[in-house]
Amino acid sequence: MNLLQIAWSYVxxxxxxxxxxxxxxxxxxxTIGFVVIVNEQIGGSLNRDAQGIDLVVGxxxxxxxxILAGVFHIDAPTGNVSLxxxxxxxxxxxxxKVIPLSLGDSFRGFRIVGTTPDYLGLYDGAFATGRAWExxxxxxxxxxxxxxxxxxxxxxxxxxxxxxxxxxxxxxxxYTVVGVLKPTGTVLDRLVTVNSESVWFVHEGALTDPEEKKxxxxxxxxxxxxxxxxTPMAAxxxxxxxxxxxxxxxxSPALESARLFQMxxxxxxxxxxxxxxxxxxAALSLFIALYHALNExxxxxxxxxxxxxxxxxxxxxxxxxxxxxxxxxxxxxxxLAHALVAVLAAWMDSEQSLRIQAWTFSASxxxxxxPALFAAMLAAALPGWRAARANISAVLSRRx
Amino acid sequence: xxxxxxxxxGYRRGESLLRLDRFVVAGNDSVLLLGPSGCGKTTLLxxxxxxxxxxxxxxxxxxxDLAQLSAGARDRFRGNRIGLVLQQFHLLPTLTxxxxxxxxxxMARLPVDRSAALAVLxxxxxxxxxxxxxxxxxxxxxxxxxxxxxxxxxxKVVLADEPTSNxxxxxxxxxxxxxxxxxxxxxSALVIATHDSRLKxxxxxHQVLPCRAVQVxx
Numbered sequence: 001m002n003l004l005q006i007a008w009s010y011v012x013x014x015x016x017x018x019x020x021x022x023x024x025x026x027x028x029x030x031t032i033g034f035v036v037i038v039n040e041q042i043g044g045s046l047n048r049d050a051q052g053i054d055l056v057v058g059x060x061x062x063x064x065x066x067i068l069a070g071v072f073h074i075d076a077p078t079g080n081v082s083l084x085x086x087x088x089x090x091x092x093x094x095x096x097k098v099i100p101l102s103l104g105d106s107f108r109g110f111r112i113v114g115t116t117p118d119y120l121g122l123y124d125g126a127f128a129t130g131r132a133w134e135x136x137x138x139x140x141x142x143x144x145x146x147x148x149x150x151x152x153x154x155x156x157x158x159x160x161x162x163x164x165x166x167x168x169x170x171x172x173x174x175y176t177v178v179g180v181l182k183p184t185g186t187v188l189d190r191l192v193t194v195n196s197e198s199v200w201f202v203h204e205g206a207l208t209d210p211e212e213k214k215x216x217x218x219x220x221x222x223x224x225x226x227x228x229x230x231t232p233m234a235a236x237x238x239x240x241x242x243x244x245x246x247x248x249x250x251x252s253p254a255l256e257s258a259r260l261f262q263m264x265x266x267x268x269x270x271x272x273x274x275x276x277x278x279x280x281x282a283a284l285s286l287f288i289a290l291y292h293a294l295n296e297x298x299x300x301x302x303x304x305x306x307x308x309x310x311x312x313x314x315x316x317x318x319x320x321x322x323x324x325x326x327x328x329x330x331x332x333x334x335x336l337a338h339a340l341v342a343v344l345a346a347w348m349d350s351e352q353s354l355r356i357q358a359w360t361f362s363a364s365x366x367x368x369x370x371p372a373l374f375a376a377m378l379a380a381a382l383p384g385w386r387a388a389r390a391n392i393s394a395v396l397s398r399r400x
Numbered sequence: 401x402x403x404x405x406x407x408x409x410g411y412r413r414g415e416s417l418l419r420l421d422r423f424v425v426a427g428n429d430s431v432l433l434l435g436p437s438g439c440g441k442t443t444l445l446x447x448x449x450x451x452x453x454x455x456x457x458x459x460x461x462x463x464x465d466l467a468q469l470s471a472g473a474r475d476r477f478r479g480n481r482i483g484l485v486l487q488q489f490h491l492l493p494t495l496t497x498x499x500x501x502x503x504x505x506x507m508a509r510l511p512v513d514r515s516a517a518l519a520v521l522x523x524x525x526x527x528x529x530x531x532x533x534x535x536x537x538x539x540x541x542x543x544x545x546x547x548x549x550x551x552x553x554x555x556k557v558v559l560a561d562e563p564t565s566n567x568x569x570x571x572x573x574x575x576x577x578x579x580x581x582x583x584x585x586x587x588s589a590l591v592i593a594t595h596d597s598r599l600k601x602x603x604x605x606h607q608v609l610p611c612r613a614v615q616v617x618x
Contacts, residue, residue, distance in 0.1 A: 001495065001502040001512070009494035299490050306449065306486070307507040308479015310472050393446040396486060396561075 003313060006304075007320035010293070017289050018325065024282035025329025025372045026336055031275030033337030033368045035268045038344065041356035043261065046072070049187045050253035052122050054235065055227040057081070057089065057242055063251035064260060070101060070224035071253050072354065073111050073187050076163060077103050080221035081248050089225060089242075094234035100222040102199040105159040105170065110145045112159050112175075112192045114199030114222075120181070122226070123188040129153050130179030136197040139175040143183035144190050153177050159192075159202065173202040189355070196222065276371075283375035286325060290318055290383040301387055302395040315384035319377065326376035330369040337368075401427040401556055401589035402448055407457035409443060418443055420457075423607065425589045427556065430580055432600065433593040435609035441593035442487070444609065445559045448591065449482050450474045462556045479508035480553065483588070485560035485579070489546030491534040497521065497545045498530035501552045508553050520548045523585075524578050540571045544578065551582050558583050560592045564599060576602045 011018050049072050056070040059079025068075035083100075090098040099122065102114030113119070117132050120140070130153040133140055139157075146152060155177050160167040175194065183189055200220055207213040227250075229235060235252070242250040294301075301314050309317075342358035349355070404423040411417065418440040425431050433441050446452040447459055450466040459466045462481050469477055491500045501517035521527040524544040529537055537545065543563065550558055563579060564572040576592075576599055583590040592599065600606065 001499050001506050005499075006492070006495070006503065009492075009499075013494040299488070300492050303486065303490050303492065304503070304507065305475065306451065306478065306484045307504050308475050308477075308509075309507050310475045313507075393443075393451040396446065396451070397442050 003317050004320055007317055007324060010297075010321055011324050021282065021286050021289060021325045022329040022332065024278065024285055025326055025375070026333035028275050028279030028282050028375075029330045029333025029368060029372050030336035030340065031278055032272055032371060033275075033334055033365070034340045035272045035275065036368060037337055037341050037365070038356065039265075039268055040362075041341070042264070042354055045354045045356060046257045046261070048123075048185060050257060051186075052228065053226045053253050054229045055239060055242075055250050055252055057225040057227060057248050057250045058223065060247065060249045063249065064256050066224070066249060066251045067253050067256040067260075069103065070226065071187070073113075073191065074354070077223045078249070080223050081225065083220045083222060085246060085248060086222055086225050089227065092238070094230055094238050095227055096230040097228040099226040100196055101224040101226065102196050102221075103163065103223040104199065105161055105202065106163050106167065107145070107157055107159050107175075107192050108149055109164065110142070110149075110190055110192055111163055112139070112194060112199070114194050114196040116196065119193060119226075120188070123184045123186045125181045125184055125188050128180045128182045130177070133178055133193070133195050133198075136195060136201050137173065137175050138178040138194065138198070140179040140181060140193045141177055142181055142189040142191045142193075145192055146177075146180045151177060152180055170202050185355070187355075279371055279375050282329070282372075283379045286322055286376060286379035287383070290322060290380055291386075293318075294383050294387055298390065298395050299398075301390055302392040305390075305392045306396070311388035314390075315388040318384040318387055319380045322376035322380035323373065326372040327369065330372035333372065334365065334368060401425055401429075401462055402591065403460040404448070405458045405460075407447065407454050407459065409440070409447060409452065409454050418447075418609070420444070420609075425557075425591060427589050428584060428587050429605065430583065430590040430603050431592070431605045431607055432603040433591055433607050433609065434595065434600075436595055439609045441595075441609060442561055445484075445561055445591065445593050448557070449484060449559055450478050476509070479504075480510075481556045483550030483553065483555035483558045485547055485550045485558070485563045487561045487565075489543050489563075491542060491545055491549070493534050496531050496533055497526065497537065497541075497548075500534075500545065501549055504549055504552050510553060517548075517552055520552045520582075521545070523551075523582055524548045539566050540575070543567060543571075543575055547575065547579055547582070551586065551588075554586050555588055558588045558590045560590070560594075562594050562596065563592060564594065564596050569598065572596070572598050573602075 053071060056066055058066045058070060058077060059081055061078030065075045066078050069077035086098060086100055089095055097118060099116055099118045103111060105112040120132065151157060156174050158169055158171055158174055160169045181188065204216055207216060239250040239252065242248055304314060338358055341356065345356045345358045402425040404420055407420040409418040433444065435441055443452065447454055448461065464477065466474060491497065492503065495503065498517060501520065502512050505512050518527055518530060521530055524547055526541050526544045529541050529545060534542055547563065560579060564575055567575055580602065592603065
């Protein structure tokens with residue numbers, strides 16, 4: 001029967017009090033944990049999706065819209081840019097690589113992206129089955145798309161106009177699936193990729209008149225250009241040159257994601273502060289419980305002293321009791337936080353939004369127990385000190 | 401085993417509650433500490449247990465001057481050498497009778513010995529209570545468990561504070577005989593503070609405390 005066992009016996013002896021304190025600590029930890037986990041997951045998701053993209057170029061409009069549409073495939077794009085200007089950019093010595101994206105159609109809510117094989121390379125897309133497209137009207141499905149739609153190599157589908165589900169169907173343009181990608185944990189999982197010609201073909205229709213064909217081809221456009229710099233120095237001049245010298249707009253994913261994160265961050269701070277308030281309430285409740293217990297247990301404490309316990313051991317007993325509650329509450333809170341993230345993940349998944357993993361645990365997560373443990377230490381400090389200083393002889397002489 | 405010399409105790413300066421020139425209890429000896437309520441019986445027990453410090457004089461237990469020990473060492477010394485039977489016998493309410501005995505071993509930093517604890521309970525006729533919580537026991541059973549708790553570490557000195565005041569005549573006789581028998585068996589010195597006159601016939605040696613506050617010059 002060491003101190004830990006005695007402390008545990010006290011925890012068990014008053015189940016309602018124990019329940020109240022555990023619930024409060026769990027709620028506080030869950031609130032803070034939820035914010036931290038979501039932040040971490042969204043941050044990771046944003047970083048993975050933006051890897052290797054130095055600059056996003058598109059039609060003039062909101063920079064954040066451009067990034068959301070071009071990198072994360074969430075928002076509507078700002079407009080189109082001409083293919084000529086894309087070629088011009090590609091010729092610029094500061095630019096190492098240009099990946100064009102043509103947006104506009106979707107398949108069951110998943111975007112169809114007309115692009116080049118470089119786009120798959122950007123996310124290390126490897127094939128689970130099949131191969132990359134070689135001709136127009138051939139499609140490669142991301143892992144999520146294939147799983148959700150339940151189709152594979154050799155199947156056919158038709159795209160619908162517009163980026164959301166339920167647009168008018170391009171009934172005469174049938175895509176054939178030629179490849180399915182392995183999961184990458186990036187935005188690529190939720191995309192249907194085709195070559196750029198496919199998108200043009202779907203919208204232009206079959207052109208028979210060579211004169212008309214020539215005109216149309218000279219007016220071809222793409223939606224967004226993803227750029228990789230040839231040299232870091234490009235970052236200093238290229239965006240400004242594009243923004244002021246052309247009718248296009250350039251935005252840096254790193255910069256805009258940071259800005260976006262900052263905006264979400266205010267909301268996160270509010271929730272985190274709320275979690276702090278709950279945890280402070282938990283600390284107060286725990287403090288009152290322990291302080292109250294001092295009077296109830298004055299005799300118990302005196303008895304333990306007569307049995308040879310040092311004052312420090314008595315203080316330790318109260319600390320252990322608080323720590324048991326904090327640890328139980330904290331662990332339950334962590335599970336609760338993950339459950340909340342799972343709910344959010346399910347919602348975001350149905351919205352075709354960012355991907356977050358609810359049930360991945362990281363070792364650093366146990367740092368989230370620290371606020372609860374700190375609250376427990378704080379709550380036990382005064383009661384522990386008083387218990388250690390109690391006048392045992394006086395308590396034992398008290399008549400009941 | 402216990403030796404008090406020129407002992408003087410008082411809570412306030414100039415007022416002496418308790419004075420005892422010399423009081424010796426040998427090992428294996430039993431003494432009844434008598435006197436009406438409020439004359440310092442409990443105080444004297446607490447002085448002998450090192451729970452209180454005398455204003456003057458010295459307390460030796462098992463040859464050790466308690467004043468020479470640091471506070472922590474005194475706590476440890478008490479856990480090892482002194483068994484206390486407290487007035488309200490107060491067992492720890494969240495632990496079973498058996499666990500209450502194991503706590504004593506742990507607090508004295510002795511290895512946990514369940515069979516020894518059970519043997520002591522058996523000696524006092526309450527081994528069947530080992531897994532019961534205090535509130536499930538009768539007053540008589542609680543008292544016996546409390547005595548078992550005082551004896552479980554085989555202390556050199558057993559100090560009992562009104563061990564029979566809550567018991568009827570029959571239980572009283574049984575409990576005092578058990579206490580005396582167990583202390584004798586272990587070779588412990590036994591001091592019983594009581595105003596229960598029923599005990600006088602059971603213990604030969606009586607020490608009556610003078611019941612008045614003695615004024616000493618400041």
